[in-house]
Amino acid sequence: MATSTSAPPTAPGVHDEDVSQIDFLDPAQVVRDEQNAREHDTEPDEELINSVKEIGVEDPISVRPRTDGSYGAYKGWRRAQAAQIANSTAATEGRPVRKIKAYVRQDLVGRDGWTRFLSLIENRQRADMSDRDALRAQELSLIDMSDVERRTATRALGVGANAAKQAKTAQKLNDATLRRAAAGGMDLEQTAQLVEVAGVRGAEDRLMRALERDHNEGKSGRGHWDQEMALLRAEQADAETRVKAIEQLKAAGIPLLSAPQYGEKDPSRPLAELTTGLGNLLTEDNHKNCPGHSARLDEEHQPVWHCNDPSVYGHKARPKPKKPKTEADEQKAEERARTVACNRAWKAAAEPRLEFVKRLVRGKAVPDEARLFAQRVLLELPRFYGKWADRRRTETLALLLGATDPERESAADVAAHLPKGRLANVLFAQVAAAFEDDIRAPKKFDTARMESVFLWESPDAHQVSYLLLLESLGQADNGSYQLSEVEFQAIAPHRPGADADT
Structure with missing residues (x-):
């Protein structure tokens, strides 16, 4: 039977020792609490097991009572497992069967959000907790809290009021990207913003460079980050506009012409450069029934109507002399691209x-x-x-x-x-x-x-x-x-x- 000393429950934010009863429990009574923030790498390693076999568990674990009479470990589950393993071989190896010291938190019964938060704090201060576990723990704990607890928790974590939503968003990144984001110094909000623009080519590298510039200036601001995010959002919106334009052409059954490959002749021509066989101008309306009716998109993603092979469909080139491409034309094209950017x-x-x-x-x-x-x-x-x-x-x-x-x-x-x-x-x-x-x-x-x-x-x-x-x-x-x-x-x-x- 466990022996204990007890203290009355108190408000959120007080240390475990101040509100718990200290018990010596049979490790077999301890199970993993459902709100334990660590969901990966939960097994004790060989070094920890050998240490517990020799000297027992030095640091108390933290548990809360369960309805079936067991205790849920939200801190120290690996230590509890090591004690269970050590006791299972104690008789055959000539060692004593040991109990495990535990802080028993009666006040946490029914307070799942705060329990997960305390587990998160514990595990963040220890090595090897995965970034994904940390994000998931933040999300779940902050959702399942009272307003008073949430304000205390966000201050302790150093996050903003939207932390739960941001943590949920950040989990969409793969493990490798999460590790790079954490190693690069991204905070929770920035990691969630990376998800927002992850589809833009080079977004992660560009944001990392912006973050480094902010850090190198030795100030706490994020001016370079905000400017890079604004550019990435604009580029993403531009790409989405293009996708939408392509989908509209597809829905209308109008082929989108691809750019010709190097050395490949392009038989298509814009309608503005063509006439009918009788010399009348071609427009979208009078050309739409032509089998060669197609389009390309300009810099603003507006359709420029083409015929994909005018000679096949009986169109003629407008009587306009074609100017040879000059260096001035190339400079004009470069200037146009610069203007758009x-x-x-x-x-x-x-x-x-x-x-x-x-x-x-x-x-x-x-x-x-x-x-x-x-x-x-x-x-x-x-x-x-x-x-x-x-x-x-x-x-x-x-x-x-x-x-x-x-x-x-x-x-x-x-x-x-x-x-x-x-x-x-x-x-x-x-x-x-x-x-x-x-x-x-x-x-x-x-x-x-x-x-x-x-x-x-x-x-x-x-x-x-x-x-x-x-x-x-x-x-x-x-x-x-x-x-x-x-x-x-x-x-x-x-x-x-x-x-x-x-």
């Missing part, structure tokens, strides 16, 4: 930039640098700000201020519920919303030049000052925000002291 990167950069501004606006007080910047814009009233005010589009402002439904909630109503000490936050939010509206699209019409310009190539002075401000504030906030590569490239010639010809 920069446009996509500029749009992607808006997400981490807006998230950073939201954090600034929703803080207790915006930095003085931000307050003075907003004050100057409001007093100088530059043209872009006036145009934004005239449009009366305040959804972005409502979002920055904390609206749950920016499309429906008035920014003024949201601001009215903020403490009066947050006036500077509201003013900075208004100025930032105007800037975000001004720079959202990568291309705009420059009234001074009377021509369209790409902002990643020719930002104006106000846009440059806004990006420089956010860069400075991000660096001051432990590197929590970094300019994207395309933004950095855009403002490089405009930095104080920069060579104008750069």
Whole structure:
């Protein structure tokens, strides 16, 4: 029969020793608790068994009572198994049959989530627990907890409020990727984000490099990571758009032409280069019944209609002289590819930039640098700000201020519920919303030049000052925000002291 000393149960977060009764149990009474976080490598090794045979189990295990009279080990199950093995051969090997010291947690009966959490903490502090077991334990324990226990557990684990959902997502990675993510220093949220973009070629390596840059700067921010994630999401969305376009063509029964192999002649031609036998122009409508009706997708994944073999189906080439391909044509193609890449990167950069501004606006007080910047814009009233005010589009402002439904909630109503000490936050939010509206699209019409310009190539002075401000504030906030590569490239010639010809 077990001997014990006991202590009354207490609140979550107190150490086992403070709330348990210490018993000496027969190891045969101990089974693996269903909430034991370790689900792999649960057997004791030879070294542990030999040690227990000689000197017994030195460190107490932790158990909770079960309805059948046994005890579930949520900490120390391998030690309990080693004691069972040692006792099974004790008589034949001339050793004493030993009991095992255990902390018996009466207060954990019926508290599966907290039991698994305690098991997770124990096993994380010991070697050889698999990353998958750790993630699964976090997910299951946090789900099956009261709100009070969950707040305590997330603080102890150093994770956020969405940890259970993130842990479930992270388990979709294979074991090798999980090990690399943990070894590279990814936290739970970042590991879950890796799952989100795992289908993008090279995503893991790119995120690892971004994480390394954040770590090397010696700050706690993740600015480089956020920018790389924004780019990967944009590339993934682009790929999904292409897949959707291909599926739509397939559903309509229209073949998608593949690119010709090297040295292979391509008999297909765009309809824009063809006519009927009588010389009439070909269009999608009057060509759709042709057996050669097909398509290729352009850079924006829109169909460009083709005939896969005009000579077979009686079409003629439009009487237009074909220009030989020149070096200028190749340069134009390269410039077009660069434009597409920069446009996509500029749009992607808006997400981490807006998230950073939201954090600034929703803080207790915006930095003085931000307050003075907003004050100057409001007093100088530059043209872009006036145009934004005239449009009366305040959804972005409502979002920055904390609206749950920016499309429906008035920014003024949201601001009215903020403490009066947050006036500077509201003013900075208004100025930032105007800037975000001004720079959202990568291309705009420059009234001074009377021509369209790409902002990643020719930002104006106000846009440059806004990006420089956010860069400075991000660096001051432990590197929590970094300019994207395309933004950095855009403002490089405009930095104080920069060579104008750069």
